Amino acid sequence: MSSRTDIDVRPITDDEFPDWNRALNTGFLMPPLVAPEQVEARRRMFVPGRSLGAFDGDRCVATFRSFDQELTAVGGRPVRADAISNVTVTATHRRRGLLTRMMAQDLAAAKERGDVVATLIAAEYPIYGRYGFGPATTMTEWAVDVPRAGLDPRWAAPEDGGRIDLVDGEDVRKLGPELHERLRRAQPGAVSRTELWWQARTGVVNTQGTPWTEPNYALYRSADGEVEGLASYRADERWGDAKQPLNTATVDWLIGVTPAAERALWHYLCSIDWVQTVKSGWRSPDDLLPHLLPDPRAARITTQADWLWVRILDVAAALEARTYDGRGSAVLEVVDRGGLTGGRWRLEAGPDGASCAPSTESADLVLDVGELGALWLGDASAVRLAALGRVREERAGAARVVDALLRTSRRPWCPDMF
Known part of the structure; x- marks a missing residue:
């Protein structure tokens, strides 16, 4: 050996x-x-x-x-x-x-x-906390029971004057990158995509070694002709007794940069003839999908789990890069067993910006760098982590102060696997 x-x-x-x-x-x-x-x-x-x-x-x-x-x-x-x-x-x-x-x-x-940070998608949960990573976003998948959803079975076009067009891979490579850039500029947790990403998702290159099957691509244009949404999906062919269709449409990915685009694309997918189930693919846990349906219970959660993990490499740069809705301050003692970015840091933050600098003041909150990674994108709660014994308050109420600074009204989301 x-x-x-x-x-x-x-x-x-x-x-x-x-x-x-x-x-x-x-x-x-x-x-x-x-x-x-x-x-x-x-x-x-x-x-x-x-x-x-x-x-x-x-x-x-x-x-x-x-x-x-x-x-x-x-x-x-x-x-x-x-x-x-x-x-x-x-x-x-x-x-x-x-x-x-x-x-x-x-x-x-x-x-x-x-x-500033390192990122990964963890195949197994227990491994990466040892290296300072924390789970910073959650992924949810839904299966929509189309007949139960309550949508108008005669739906044929978006009610807002927009339109859905089916396009091909060349159109996706032309229009998709700019659309995704619009999404990720507004979506905390989103990551950049390379040209190779688009080529692999449209059959130009094959990195998986399995035969390529062309999916369907649906494009949403608003009433003024602007491209605001794009989806890739596949459908199976399954029939029950007495020739009853039991088909499922599975979404590979869906980009909507406006609520109208999301509504139109989901309604289109739920209107396709023979489709009885729509599988959503990887979505944010607070995605609009269930509540775009007259009966939200028709969207059943099939998967919900941690997704993007973040490892802070530069505390000051990370905390100064993000915005803050409220105003406040806290002294954070960051424990980093990897020796890359530990220390005591004073965060002063508000709607007009933030500063984060080394400090010799007494700490308000003591936390591992992995817990800071989980908190940084606004999804995790310092109060909850304190209750779990994963952060420690040195000043009473410090966890609530940190939550008021860091948590966000919409949850972060990473649409990608990498």
Whole structure:
């Protein structure tokens, strides 16, 4: 059995890329043999020096990848993020500190680059708190029982004078990026999308190794012709006894930059002939969808779980980047076992801006950097975390003060998996 010191953790070379992909597939329970065309498609996703592998001899036994990302803070300002993905450790090499070594190397480099936060989507909950990440957004999926929803079965067009058009992948690549930029400028928790993202979602490249099937794309234009919404969806073909349709439409993704666009797209999806169920895909937990239906109970929650995790790398920059509806101050003692951004910080915030600087004053609230990551986008509650014993009040009422500063009226949402 190899010792920890026998296993080399390093950025992979071009020649090692196929073996790295084999280890990646193995870790995610996919067939270990990766087709050459899939390897080449995935190669476009990788940044030199930021794809790490752990090697036992000449065999890759753990994988790790990061890339540049922008994450929208509360108020709409984008911050630089170190996005982490493709994290695996082969089952034969667990409990040897391989993930810890890869994570430490990557986060140190991100801190050196000046990234404000690191982000990831956690496949397993217990892992990433050890490295200073906290769950900062929640994802919810609904299944809409269309016959029960109470919508007009004769619905044919939006009531606001807008229109729905079916478009193709070329239209999506042309119109989608700007539409998504409008969404993420207004949506805390949203992340940037690359050109490759749009190519992969429209069949130009295939990074998954499964046969591509073209979805349907529905575009919403307002009454004045402005593009305000876009959805990608697929439908199955299922029939019951006596030729009764039992079809399901599943949404891959849906962008609506106005409530009118969301209403029109959801009503369209629920009006498609034969469709009895609409599956929403990944949505915000306070999405408008259920209450766009005459009977909100027709939208049944099928999944609700943590989604985007945030690791603060620069406390001052993160807290100064976001906006605040109220005015107040607090001294936060941030505990960071990773040694990247711990210390005591005084936050002075209000509607006209914020300042955050190191402080020698007594702390009002003591919290781990992971809890600060959970609070930063406005979704978590310091009062609730205090009740759970995950933050500690040094001054009575400090958790309520922090909640009044940090919590938001609409919940943050990350529409993407990465």
